[in-house]
Amino acid sequence: MSEPVAFWIDHEYDRERATDGRSRYGEHLRRNAEEFAPALDDISPVSFACTAWRIATSPELSPGYVRWHRRILSAVCVRNQWDGTLTARVELVSPRPATLAWSPDWQGDRQWRDWPQTFGQFLEPSEQDLVKTSYLRGTLLAQTPIPLDGLPEAPQEPQDDLPETARRTIVLLVRRLNEAVTPIVRQLELW
Template sequence: MPEPRAFWLDEQFDREHGADGRGRYEAEVLSRTDEFADTWGDIAPVAFAATAWRLAIELSPGYVRWHRRIISATCTPSRWDGSMTCAVSVVSRWPAELTWTKQWQRDRGWRDWPQLFGQYTTPSDQDLTRSPHLRAMLQVEAPVPLDDLPSAPDGPDDSVASAARRAVIVLARELNELLAPMIGQLEAGVPADS
């Protein structure tokens, strides 16, 4: 079975729903160049890439798409040394210690993540009045390689949109490489071989 994708860019939707010959993401970057102001000419590409990523995931639907188990994904400069780090929240099953026996549940009807059309969702207010929910989540925090990130442009010119797009492509690729094996293991639902 092939490994599932954790992250990818929705280029087709972006192009089809753009205007004036531009994709949605390019138009978004060009309309919000002021948000890149602190990154112009920066020797490190991290702050520029982090802003490009944020704009990509803020679009609705996002320019960056992710697997149904991924709840959120941010890329930010490290406060320690300025390198790039990511923080990704991933839906998980309950830990084995809680599935081994149901004794801890004490007949309270504990529920896991609700799903709607295969997507993990937050319990509704009504759901929460009927039964308790335990939604297990993994918090992944990791460094992201900088090798292929484009340089930050020197100013708000025509290169900003293409550099932002390139940064998002690199970050999506790196996050996919980091998290796709984990997502595959969670989807398989069986313990890994030792």
């Protein structure tokens, strides 16, 4: 069994599902080019990278251009308001903290359940489940800076190869996020 990774791009799926035969993500980028307007011709690649990531993980592309491990609930890239750098926020499914896992004293008469799972996927409990059962679902919030070196400059105009620049940006973001988050995912998988 191979070691899990946090993020990946399924290039084959993207190409096979594209109406132009090249890239479903590229088609989606061209349809949503106006979202890049504030980032075009920006001296910093941060705004462009955040927009490219948002579109690559958009529910409209279900499954997204960027896919992630079953333990990852969300992953966003944002501009740090303090200095304008790039920060990632990744929310992950986690086991209960050890202080709550080993002692039944805090539970009272309740039997708390962990994350419901179906076919290995972590799910939100349904409204019906919440009527009869208590859930204590642990999450972790990983926030990490993403170095800007290597990120392509934002195009100056939307007609400048927007899809190719966005793809190169996403490939680099996936690599950097994997460096930060994959060790966490691997450790959580031991749970």
